Amino acid sequence: MQKSLHIDPNKCTGCLQCEMACSWENYRSFTTAKSRIKVFSFHEAGRFVPYTCTQCDEAWCMTACPVDAIKLDPVTGAKIVLDPTCVGCKVCTIACPFGTINYVAQSGKVQKCDLCDGAPACAKACPTAAITYVDADWTGLEKMRQWAGKTDTNPATV
Amino acid sequence: MRHLIIGSGPAGVVAAETLRKADPVADITLLCGEPEPPYSRMAIPYLLKGDIAEAGTHLRKDADHYATQRIQVVHGRARSVDTTGRTVDLGGGQRLPYDRLLIATGSRPSRESIPGIDLPGVRSCWTLEDARAILALAQAKPGIRIVQMGAGFVGCIIMEGLLSRGVDLTILVRSGYMVRRMMNPTASGLLQQWCQAKGVKIFTRTQPAGLSAADGVLQVALADGRVLPADIYLSAVGVDPNLDFLAGSGINLGQGIVVDEHLQSSVPGVYAAGDVAESRDCLTGKRQLNAIQPNAVEQGRIAALNMAGRPTAFKGSFVFNVLTTLGLVSSSFGEWEGQPGGDSAEVLDAARYRYLNLQFQGDRLIGANSVGFTDHVGALRGLIEGRVRLGRWKQRLMEDPTQIMQVYVAGVHSVA
Ligand SMILES: Cc1cc2nc3c(=O)[nH]c(=O)nc-3n(C[C@H](O)[C@H](O)[C@H](O)COP(=O)(O)OP(=O)(O)OC[C@H]3O[C@@H](n4cnc5c(N)ncnc54)[C@H](O)[C@@H]3O)c2cc1C
Numbered sequence: 068m069q070k071s072l073h074i075d076p077n078k079c080t081g082c083l084q085c086e087m088a089c090s091w092e093n094y095r096s097f098t099t100a101k102s103r104i105k106v107f108s109f110h111e112a113g114r115f116v117p118y119t120c121t122q123c124d125e126a127w128c129m130t131a132c133p134v135d136a137i138k139l140d141p142v143t144g145a146k147i148v149l150d151p152t153c154v155g156c157k158v159c160t161i162a163c164p165f166g167t168i169n170y171v172a173q174s175g176k177v178q179k180c181d182l183c184d185g186a187p188a189c190a191k192a193c194p195t196a197a198i199t200y201v202d203a204d205w206t207g208l209e210k211m212r213q214w215a216g217k218t219d220t221n222p223a224t225v
Numbered sequence: 226m227r228h229l230i231i232g233s234g235p236a237g238v239v240a241a242e243t244l245r246k247a248d249p250v251a252d253i254t255l256l257c258g259e260p261e262p263p264y265s266r267m268a269i270p271y272l273l274k275g276d277i278a279e280a281g282t283h284l285r286k287d288a289d290h291y292a293t294q295r296i297q298v299v300h301g302r303a304r305s306v307d308t309t310g311r312t313v314d315l316g317g318g319q320r321l322p323y324d325r326l327l328i329a330t331g332s333r334p335s336r337e338s339i340p341g342i343d344l345p346g347v348r349s350c351w352t353l354e355d356a357r358a359i360l361a362l363a364q365a366k367p368g369i370r371i372v373q374m375g376a377g378f379v380g381c382i383i384m385e386g387l388l389s390r391g392v393d394l395t396i397l398v399r400s401g402y403m404v405r406r407m408m409n410p411t412a413s414g415l416l417q418q419w420c421q422a423k424g425v426k427i428f429t430r431t432q433p434a435g436l437s438a439a440d441g442v443l444q445v446a447l448a449d450g451r452v453l454p455a456d457i458y459l460s461a462v463g464v465d466p467n468l469d470f471l472a473g474s475g476i477n478l479g480q481g482i483v484v485d486e487h488l489q490s491s492v493p494g495v496y497a498a499g500d501v502a503e504s505r506d507c508l509t510g511k512r513q514l515n516a517i518q519p520n521a522v523e524q525g526r527i528a529a530l531n532m533a534g535r536p537t538a539f540k541g542s543f544v545f546n547v548l549t550t551l552g553l554v555s556s557s558f559g560e561w562e563g564q565p566g567g568d569s570a571e572v573l574d575a576a577r578y579r580y581l582n583l584q585f586q587g588d589r590l591i592g593a594n595s596v597g598f599t600d601h602v603g604a605l606r607g608l609i610e611g612r613v614r615l616g617r618w619k620q621r622l623m624e625d626p627t628q629i630m631q632v633y634v635a636g637v638h639s640v641a
């Protein structure tokens with residue numbers, strides 16, 4: 068069964084180990100700004116929410132790409148950016164309704180989570196199991212996926 | 226079942242692939258109107274810059290792709306469609322029969338009607354052939370003078386490629402603003418300042434009165450009496466859908482091919498997708514053309530599912546665009562002009578070319594313009610298309626529009 072990243076914000080302490088690990092995995096530097104997973108902090112509520120690509124079924128980024136630079140990894144289900152093919156047009160960054168594929172000015176290409184070939188560094192690095200890599204059925208990601216696609220959604224905060 | 230697709234841009238190619246997935250035994254024919262493998266116009270700016278070779282513009286990189294998918298690729302142009310006999314005429318006595326037809330012929334550059342517009346040296350930058358011609362001239366004559374009419378989306382996106390070839394670029398803008406159809410005056414002003422700082426001459430509220438040729442050099446006569454010499458007059462004033470060959474077909478045409486929610490035209494069995502289709506805007510509910518890549522691929526997919534006998538409704542689309550002008554990234558979403566009675570919020574740092582403007586109706590985001598912001602811009606699409614009620618998070622955005630992703634994530638995870 069395919070696995071996916073399961074994120075439980077309730078367990079996140081905001082330590083940013085995941086961002087460091089992602090940056091190290093992909094750039095061999097500890098630069099959280101380069102991380103493909105981002106931890107958002109909500110100080111008033113005292114909460115931290117790690118957030119990254121859910122490898123959604125619709126794969127808006129992949130279908131919108133004009134030069135076929137995003138490929139599906141049949142093993143992990145990840146949608147992977149092929150750097151040499153990407154021309155940096157950024158159309159994928161506005162097509163993904165989740166905001167999880169982003170332009171990197173230094174390289175002139177885009178980046179997104181590629182599940183590290185099936186061994187996500189963020190999940191390994193997370194000391195509290197806020198990020199785990201588990202069988203897809205176990206994740207609560209559906210709600211994340213549906214949220215932006217649905218009309219007249221009310222976030223629970225209204 | 227014989228499926229025929231006219232046009233091999235993104236809409237046509239995605240439709241052909243989707244049809245194959247949905248119907249393993251159908252006959253699928255893809256008609257390419259240009260003597261090229263199916264390619265992406267969007268990649269042309271990067272070909273001009275030299276970032277990619279021509280093959281880099283091809284929609285699918287594997288030469289056997291269409292054969293493997295059993296998609297028959299035919300080169301030729303549709304001259305007319307006989308919707309009673311269900312054939313498409315390619316001229317020269319060649320006819321293609323069909324059971325289901327998809328029209329995905331995209332759009333073509335419109336041309337201003339001024340004397341001399343048919344002279345050699347007048348070009349658009351729309352096809353691979355156009356790009357080749359511009360590159361050949363730029364290489365043969367370093368420092369060629371290009372006078373470009375129009376600074377819309379395509380006009381802006383090709384500037385970098387042109388300048389990288391050492392051309393001397395002058396841009397004429399009829400209105401007071403660049404990218405007037407997708408940017409508000411503040412965003413547009415930033416773009417103009419940026420381009421001028423990079424050495425592009427921009428004349429706003431200027432248009433040519435006519436073109437003539439003297440010793441092989443075009444003379445662009447401006448309405449105010451000035452004359453600009455040019456090696457290429459590049460016309461970039463907008464696009465029109467490719468509909469001419471449908472005259473007399475009985476297919477209902479508005480601005481484009483009028484389609485229903487299944488992307489079917491007024492003639493049963495004939496569908497349309499992409500730049501050429503006039504479909505529903507999911508924000509305004511009105512029928513409109515939407516000439517952007519993401520819309521072309523989505524409509525290609527949906528039309529194909531319907532053609533394959535799997536009724537699938539098109540939820541409607543809206544216009545969103547990201548544009549890089551000489552390295553400055555800007556974007557435009559939905560109703561960026563706002564609605565009467567709606568609120569707006571913005572931040573501007575003109576010195577650093579950073580700007581973000583959000584438009585709301587009630588507690589929903591309905592549109593946005595940005596300059597110099599690239600992080601998480603997709604969330605803008607998600608919030609607008611999802612008609613997400615922001616509740617108290619709207620106030621947060623009114624105070625600081627840059628918190629857009631924060632607010633988005635808060636909604637996803639129900640952060641109280
Ligand atoms: C330079 C440039 C940059 C662009 N950048 C962007 C961008 O950044 N983002 C974005 O969203 N959009 C961009 N666009 C627009 C985008 O390319 C189009 O929206 C997209 O190509 C539409 O796809 P389509 O399949 O509907 O039509 P097209 O791509 O135009 O394909 C239509 C096909 O039909 C063929 N055809 C036409 N008439 C006939 C006929 N009678 N018989 C047979 N074949 C025919 C044509 O030859 C063509 O192959 C850009 C366009 C250009 C030119």
Ligand code: SF4
Pocket residue numbers: 120121122123124125126127128129146162163164165166167168179
């Ligand atoms: S980047 Fe966005 S569109 Fe692409 S797979 Fe991830 S969530 Fe889907």
Ligand code: SF4
Pocket residue numbers: 131132133134135136137148152153154155156157158159160176177
């Ligand atoms: S930025 Fe790269 S990956 Fe994204 S759509 Fe453009 S070419 Fe494809």
